[in-house]
Amino acid sequence: MNAFPALPPAEDAALSQAEAAYRQLRDRLIMLEIRPGAPINDGQLAAELGFGRTPVREAIKRLETDHLVVSYPRRGTFATSVDFTELADVSEIRELLEPLAARRAATRASAAMRQELLDVADKIAHLGSGPAESRDLMRYDLTVHRLIYRASANPHLEDALIRYDNLATRIWCLVLDKVPSVSGHITEHVKLLEAIAAGDAEVASQLALEHVSSFEQAVRSVL
Incomplete structure (x- = not known):
């Protein structure tokens, strides 16, 4: 890993x-x-x-x-402490901005960036079903999100999303031991990355929204 x-x-x-x-x-x-x-x-x-x-x-x-x-x-x-009461506020912002970043990345990413997205998707797809350290998997999550933000070609959007994704990741890491499986959350990225690389802005936007929503639901299920 x-x-x-x-x-x-x-x-x-x-x-x-x-x-x-x-x-x-x-x-x-x-x-x-x-x-x-x-x-x-x-x-x-x-x-x-x-x-x-x-x-x-x-x-x-x-x-x-x-x-x-x-x-x-x-x-x-x-x-700082990890405040679970912030989950709804952070998710509300991410549900608006993550689809925007995915949509922009699908339309604005360079050829080299699209290949990088596909390479990352391939690595995630081949993680396999074997045991993996949850915190290592969360590092994949950080990497994917930051890559998409960079591909969106809007530094202000990138900065904002990095900040909110950081806060969301801290919440996730605090409940890692209670979440049944982190791997499913990570493998969701494969279709998202492939849609961005293919230039399918609408599909990428929808998958980004579903990913953020599923994150919030997973955390709430163990609180």
Whole structure:
């Protein structure tokens, strides 16, 4: 599973240290590798990630904007809690924007991007029915969504959807042990990616909506 990265392909070496630190911390928070409520120590994180304290501090400021960390005067900075009451609000926004991103990707993706979408679809289709670590599967989910957002060719839409998908993924990760099967949620992406690659905007839009709706239903079923 580790051969398939959590993030869409990116030239990490070309990123600024602050951007690289931000992306690494963001994904650790999303996957609950930094647990909700855990203290955020910039010095410790800088040592763990191999960055200076300044870029880590800059990353933490951005993570506050993403609602992934929160700072309290005289108390410090902490990973935000996962609030299940936000599920309806987050899903409402995603049900509007995810179909838009899928529709745009179907009509605007480059030939190279369409091939990348098909390659990812093929990898997911061949995951097989064998056991797989649920958190590894969720990394597939992050990768697919971010790839579609990038293919939509609208950076503002991409930024907004990444933020809400991050919040949704934290909720999902908190209930992973209670959800009967994560693999079905992941394999739903195959037809979606194929529709986008084929340029079928209407089918892609509908499949994106169904995917977001099924996510909310799955989480609610175990709450």
